[in-house]
Amino acid sequence: LNEPARAVPEPIARVVAAIEPPDPAWEVRADDRQGRLTMPAGSLGRLLELGRQLAAIQRTDRPFGDPALVAVFAADHGIAESGVSAYPAEVTGQMVANYLRGGAAVNVLARRAGAAVRVADFGVKHWPKGLPRTDPLVSVPVRRGTANFLHGPAMSRAEALQAVQAGLELADSWISTEGFRVVALGEMGIGNTTTAAALIAALTGRPAECVVGRGTGLDDPGLQRKIQMVEAAVRKHAPEPIDDPWDCLARLGGFEILGLAGLALGAAARRAVVVLDGLISSTAGLIAATLAPQIRDYLVAAHLGPEPGHAIVLDTLRLRPLLDLGLRLGEGTGATLALPLIASAADLLRDMATFDSAGISGPCSD
């Protein structure tokens, strides 16, 4: 960690600079068009807000909410060795195999939503025997999992930059080349709710006990241990997220989370909508907004889960979640469930009749 502070490598700085604020003129034009569609003004609530957001991002009053991609980035976490999860670390790699076979919840939900799923290994420690590391899997070998941040930095600053950079490059390929317009951020990593909680505590200054939740199902003593570990990690590393965000991200981060932050930045730079899922995915959104505050207008919060840190992140980002269904699985499942809402919002702007075109009387002028 002896790189100079604030040194953001040129490719990342370029992408951050390329994220333009959405165009408010297109918000006005979307509102105008929505006011002429055959429904009482404003009667589709949040869908109309989504339509306006899509219009401003895509600079058209006929936006598209598809094709959509669910990116599932997987990595392991050194903190898992301290016993913060109900599941053994082997499950990260086993679930990668499950995603590649199409048997996980996110695969089933994505088929229903008509979305593609891409899986990337950002540092899985225990690789399942016989599972190829090649296409369709994306392999991003930074390191096979982070170090335990109770004992030292989770990764080096160079590794943090490398993980974000890898996410940026995937955005380039998926959006510029393949044409996805909506990208949902999914993740898998045993122990990663602890990493996310530490990052949230560091980035927002909130105490650990407000941020830490039960993850995949900790009991009360497990929850207390997890709170103490997050508290100890933040105290040990004393991050300065405003002065030196990369130091904070390296000390407390996770490879899949930083990769997703990079993917979000790259997606926004290419005018794609970024859909946040649960705690971890939303933490990636928070990191992206730390590096590029103007990204906020490209983000959609799919849902609110029961992890207390999730609400803190969404509040910090000033995002209102679309769904509240008690989801706490991660892997992009909540974001995938929100995709039809986003696509529907765009469909309405493109495909509904107007009062004029349909010959329908407007409100009585009394």
Added chain:
Amino acid sequence: LNEPARAVPEPIARVVAAIEPPDPAWEVRADDRQGRLTMPAGSLGRLLELGRQLAAIQRTDRPFGDPALVAVFAADHGIAESGVSAYPAEVTGQMVANYLRGGAAVNVLARRAGAAVRVADFGVKHWPKGLPRTDPLVSVPVRRGTANFLHGPAMSRAEALQAVQAGLELADSWISTEGFRVVALGEMGIGNTTTAAALIAALTGRPAECVVGRGTGLDDPGLQRKIQMVEAAVRKHAPEPIDDPWDCLARLGGFEILGLAGLALGAAARRAVVVLDGLISSTAGLIAATLAPQIRDYLVAAHLGPEPGHAIVLDTLRLRPLLDLGLRLGEGTGATLALPLIASAADLLRDMATFDSAGISGPCSD
């Protein structure tokens, strides 16, 4: 209204008797299967509750959430002549034409959700010139709109029975013959939030000012007038919904609302899931539950809208809405947006891998 009280015609009584309570043994089997799927137990929240409900209704732990139908029933309301809506009564028929051409919000949303839309004329007063009254439109000629319930009963008891009976028969054709497994209740009828409010006040005993809302967009004086009319109507007709529900439904009802109640009853008798939309659609669900309390387990509340009566109906039915997106359009739009959630809940039970089949480690036993 000189028919004998409590006389329920045999076809309706037969359908009510045919609605069996869902099988709790299949709830247990669905829970058991969901516990073996590759996710932390319970981590998909409300989707798992939906899966359990579908399993109990369909008597299988491999349920289906499609094919789905959105039924849009349209009719006019005598009360509209008293100026309770921001829109003229001609709009009911104009919107029927819009549904048939595929240009309304419900059409756009149904295409995205992969659902069919069927439109039925249950008594449209102002029929648009040149619009055929034939297939694909379903024509249910009871009467061309209700009478104004401020001056007398909205319809006769015989007409109320006829409207419900027509809904039952459509359920028979759509479910038994065409195989829809999920039916969403949509409606159109200028003035029908006033009819729904009067029915809710009568059926739940709640005062008009707690039930009445702004509909498609009344201003404050309009809202006050609407409250007074609902109050006056309930006082005038003094309905006894427990002793004689048909008298209450005839005095204050609407043809499309009673048709939807019949559709709900017929759907549940054939083990289809019934999805409630907004205020009016949910009032149809309340009517169905008044006639057949066991139907409650077949109902799904798609969303909660801003009309105060909507929350009262859902509370009375003990239903928790899936979505809260500020929707107040009706016509089945909110129910249609919930269809992918219902289909997804079934997909998970059918298509996800289990821990065993995927070779994934379960929770650590510590």
